[in-house]
Amino acid sequence: MKVSNETIQHALDLCSQYSDEEVIEKLGVRHDTLRRYKAVAKDRGMSSIPHVKLPKIFIMDIENSPTMAAVWGMWKQNINLAAITEEWYLLSWSGKYLFDTEMYSDVLTPEEAVNGDDKRVMQSLWQHLDNCDILVGHNMNQFDMLKANTRFVINGINPPTPYQTIDTLLAARKNFAFTSNKLDYLCKQFGVEGKADNGGMERWMKCMRGDAEALLEMEKYNRQDIVATEELYMAMRPYIKSHPNLALYMDNKSDACYKCGSPNITWLKDKFYYTTVNKFSVYECNECHSHGRSRKTAIDPEESKHITSPIAR
Numbered sequence: 001m002k003v004s005n006e007t008i009q010h011a012l013d014l015c016s017q018y019s020d021e022e023v024i025e026k027l028g029v030r031h032d033t034l035r036r037y038k039a040v041a042k043d044r045g046m047s048s049i050p051h052v053k054l055p056k057i058f059i060m061d062i063e064n065s066p067t068m069a070a071v072w073g074m075w076k077q078n079i080n081l082a083a084i085t086e087e088w089y090l091l092s093w094s095g096k097y098l099f100d101t102e103m104y105s106d107v108l109t110p111e112e113a114v115n116g117d118d119k120r121v122m123q124s125l126w127q128h129l130d131n132c133d134i135l136v137g138h139n140m141n142q143f144d145m146l147k148a149n150t151r152f153v154i155n156g157i158n159p160p161t162p163y164q165t166i167d168t169l170l171a172a173r174k175n176f177a178f179t180s181n182k183l184d185y186l187c188k189q190f191g192v193e194g195k196a197d198n199g200g201m202e203r204w205m206k207c208m209r210g211d212a213e214a215l216l217e218m219e220k221y222n223r224q225d226i227v228a229t230e231e232l233y234m235a236m237r238p239y240i241k242s243h244p245n246l247a248l249y250m251d252n253k254s255d256a257c258y259k260c261g262s263p264n265i266t267w268l269k270d271k272f273y274y275t276t277v278n279k280f281s282v283y284e285c286n287e288c289h290s291h292g293r294s295r296k297t298a299i300d301p302e303e304s305k306h307i308t309s310p311i312a313r
């Protein structure tokens with residue numbers, strides 16, 4: 001939904017007088033929403049108010065060409081390596097930073113597509129991978145990241161600086177039991193506007209032949225996946241158990257949620273997280289509705305002397 005300049009300006013005016021917490025309360029919005037307002041303000045050149053220092057979370061998706069091979073038939077083919085006529089390469093990539101409105105993408109020119117030359121688009125993708133702290137994508141760990149690395153190394157590009165990953169496909173598999181974990185299917189389950197029509201193999205073949213229109217369509221299709229992935233990530237986030245700790249990236253003077261970075265958390269009085277030998281306080285985040293725990297024990301030092309523990313073997 002497009003936010004009006006008036007709404008943004010009103011939020012900015014409040015931000016110049018009050019703390020973020022007070023502004024959120026006055027506006028009756030969430031931390032995420034205020035961050036989005038600030039991002040939109042920056043995009044529209046309306047503000048010099050700095051963002052809350054969150055890690056740079058980049059949502060990414062790539063499209064690559066198929067590997068081409070000479071085949072003897074259509075069914076049950078075992079493709080010999082000698083039959084490969086052309087290796088796959090990257091056609092396009094797209095991405096955006098979490099909550100930002102700006103979308104980034106790149107696609108091969110018709111000439112680059114014909115030559116299978118993806119060095120330029122790999123370099124533009126590399127800038128974001130090098131810049132981000134956390135990379136989000138559907139099948140990121142087993143597909144996008146490995147494909148990107150393959151084309152980086154082939155093009156003689158050095159590795160980007162380290163980043164952590166959030167793979168929404170792995171998250172779906174680990175934490176839920178959906179009938180299918182495909183992006184399109186999951187989006188439908190969450191009522192998120194899903195993938196656009198990818199145009200089938202015909203579009204990929206056209207791209208490889210350097211069809212300018214097909215390449216632009218590919219980029220457009222690629223960009224739509226990013227919006228869907230961001231929504232899916234947000235919907236699943238409270239349930240994702242192995243999530244990078246955002247609090248580590250922030251300048252924390254007070255307690256903050258490890259998943260969304262919000263200081264708006266409530267420590268629960270009667271609920272604890274237990275390991276085999278320890279007990280920790282648990283919080284509920286009022287922004288992203290995740291739960292996390294304290295790193296300090298909730299056991300009194302005197303009491304802890306009397307705690308027995310299991311025998312490992």
Ligand SMILES: [Zn+2]
Pocket residue numbers: 257258259260261262285286287288289290
């Ligand atoms: Zn949170």
